[in-house]
Amino acid sequence: MKWQQITITTARPALPIIANRLSDLGIDGIEIQDSLAVNRHIKNADWGYVDIPLKKATEEVKIIFWLEETSDSIPICTDIETLMQKLATKIAVGIAEIDVELVDESEWKNQWKKYFHTTHIGKNLVIKPSWEDYVVAPEEIVLELDPGCAFGTGTHATTSMCLTFLEKYLQSGMRVFDVGTGSGILAIAAAKLGAKEVLAADYDANVLPIIRDNVVNNMVEEQIKIFQSDILKSFCGKADFIVANIVADIIMRLLPEAKKHLHKQGMLLVSGIIGERLSEVETGIHEQGFYIYDFQRQDGWVAMVLKFKE
16 A cells, blocks of 8 residues: 655654644544654663664754555644744744655654654663563663654653653652653553552543553553543642643643633643743743743753642
């Protein structure tokens, strides 16, 4: 069977916006090629030994997705072209090219796996793809998954920073909300770190089967409830810890809703913020009664742990 492989070449600041638009258009599985992310994992030996050379560090990133041969890719490509033209007046979009080529299923189905290996994050977290063997050390917490959507493997800076913060601050017995859960990796991590209950939701109902499979494979289905939601609209009650690895625009919409769903002493972890949007998000944080309790910056991305002002 043949598929259309669509490659969007752009600049890093445009990545989260384009990825979010693709999700809105029903594209629920993408590959992101980012030289900074790959180089960081090679230098840190996060993947152990892998025969991958260091990439030339540039601001260029590629977003790749696939459509069936008979699908009409023109409306999606036109939509993304229009989006990049509008973005070009505000942020860097690079060469902003879209290429479409026809490939055999065998060529692409497993190609992305060469960029996803067993990865060590934080003190004891290990992200392991199901097709790799790994000997687990006694203190390690292993998350096994087959990702099916953007930012789902833990290798991207936005996700790895969230995992580091979860390991640092999540306490046993907490109630956790995971907003925009993607592959479910953060919800699974929260459950394995001791959360009593995790509510995990995504706006795209198409990814829910992927999340459920990953939850079952990690044997945490008793702790995690999965459903569709626009931000926090379908969540009930309050959480001790809310995590949202999304994009700056959605985080701005999330902040007033989070005030209603977070316990007074709770923590709100937000990620997916490109550096150029940081000051704007910081203003929204303070306007909504939060302050920045902890902060990380990695590969041009920002993640923050927020708490209510006293």
